[in-house]
Amino acid sequence: MDNNNNAVTDQFDSPEANPGKIAVIGGGNIGEALVAGLVKAGVDPNSIFVTNRRSERSAELAERYGVVTGSDNVEAVSGASLCFLCVKPAQVIDVIGEISETLTHHDEQTALVSMAAGVTLAAMESAVSAAGTPLVRVMPNTPMLVGKGVHVVACGRYVDDETRQRVLRLLAVTGKVVEIPEKLIDAATAVSGAGPAYFFLFTEALIDAGVALGLTRDVAEELAAATVWGSGEMLMGDDSAAALRYAVTSPGGSTFRGIRELEESGVRGAIFRATEAVAERSAGLGG
Structure with a gap:
């Protein structure tokens, strides 16, 4: 596979109902979102083994999705063809070290998919001792919790096309998949990984501004949230963000005045600085 070619995927056929054992190490928000998407897409819950340190959380996931749960990462990865590492960045290497010996003795290779920045x-x-282990690096974002996520993906040198397609197909059950060279992942993190927080902050400010103008908070929240939702749907069409903005901004009109205030207040520059800060921080999280 040529990692220099970007690939954007927002639709795959449903993943196979019995794709072999899938280990999901870490049953937090990201791990649960992945499991929910897989089960909804028709993957056999009995083929999914989710680990979590808290027995109460494991019981909750087992009851909600019908998946196999436990706290033993080695047990989870034993016999698995795919292992999703849904833990915090500082834990990824430790987890790989914990399961590495087991991977070495597998009859088939287990692909490791890190979901950490x-x-x-x-x-x-x-960190992995099994030579030739297929490795995939993924940067998800939180809208995967509602099936509308973005997964930025970079595949390692031992990932063959069959494994690559399988990983992309499974990730696509919770949103869009964008495949890029690894050197661009920190930049992508600054756009899609942190992007939801930017939009939440903007929406929060828009709500507060509406209240300051005399709207009740309930009405301001409804107006702002629905406006952001509808605008996002328009962005998924063929028109660029710039073209859509031009269409709603009549020369000399009220929206034009609002845009001028935002530009003169340095909003565009603030976004540039914010994304640069996120990319820099993302590059250092692995340490």
Whole structure:
């Protein structure tokens, strides 16, 4: 596979109902969102083994989705063809070290898919003892919790096309998949990983501004949230963000005045600085 070619995928056929054992290490928000998407797409819950440190959380996931749960990462990865690492960045290398010996003795290779920011493919490769282990690095974002996520993906050198397609197909059950060279993942994190927070902050400010103008908070929240939702749907069409903005901004009109205030207040520059800060921080999270 040529990692220099970007690939954007927002639709796959449903993943196979019995794709072999899938380990999901970490049953937090990201792990649960992935499990929910897989089960909804028709993957056999009995083929999914989710680990969590808290027995109460494991019981909750088992009851909600019918998946196999436990706290033993080695047990989870034993016999698995795919292992999703849904833990915090600082834990990824430790988890790989914990399961590495088991991976070495598998009859078939287990592909490791990290869902954590900042942990490079090189760092993962150094931690795993099984030579030639397929490694995939993914940066998800929180809208995957509602099936509208963005997964930025970079595949390692041992990922063959069959494994690549399988990973992309499984990720696509919770949103759009964008495949890019690994060197661009920190930049992508600054756009899609942190992007939801930017929009939430903007919406929060828009609500407060509406209240300041005399709207009740309930009405301001309804107006702002529905406006952001509808605008997002329009962005998924063929027109660019700039073209859509031009269409709603009549020369000399009220929206034009609002846009001028935003520009003169340095909103565009603030976004540039924010994304630069996120990319810099993302690059250091793996350490």
